[in-house]
Amino acid sequence: AQTVTQSQPEMSVQEAETVTLSCTYDTSESNYYLFWYKQPPSRQMILVIRQEAYKQQNATENRFSVNFQKAAKSFSLKISDSQLGDTAMYFCAFMFDNNDMRFGAGTRLTVKP
């Protein structure tokens, strides 16, 4: 079975500082895709960043970047220059080649002023 583990139920960071959210996964597949989604209080699920497993280069999207370690099956999200609007639940997700996607339990991030 493929599982996604987010070991930090809650985290907080001061505005303008950097925070890293952890995610590990377990799979025997060689080709897959990884995502981070954000769910603010509005409950809308919003894509933050996407990584293809066959690409060694870490994905970056403005203040958001990932540290993808395929051998360690680790996929952490780094948020730089944290903003109040980054306060949300963050979900790590694993997608099979057939588009079936599985989510971690989520990390609640609070950005403090």
Add this chain to the structure above:
Amino acid sequence: DAGVIQSPRHEVTEMGQEVTLRCKPISGHNSLFWYRQTMMRGLELLIYFNNNVPIDDSGMPEDRFSAKMPNASFSTLKIQPSEPRDSAVYFCASSPGFPPGYEQYFGPGTRLTVT
């Protein structure tokens, strides 16, 4: 594009009643997914369709749940009879389907409360 549309946004019903949740995917998307979100179990995939055909319904909790996709622009998730433990937020998501690995675009969700 209006994005994925779900209706109703909120539904309150009594135990034993039938509940139907509706979803309109983004035009041109070939894959559609139904998820359930609860505090206890997080986000669970219930069922997904490719080209209107159910591919995997192993996440459907029991026979009280059923889903249909009669055409490319409409899907329903039905619970009959409903129970209090079905209370959750139900999300519909769609994606282009091909090539694989596209992000899934989520609707705003339907908050279901069964009393």
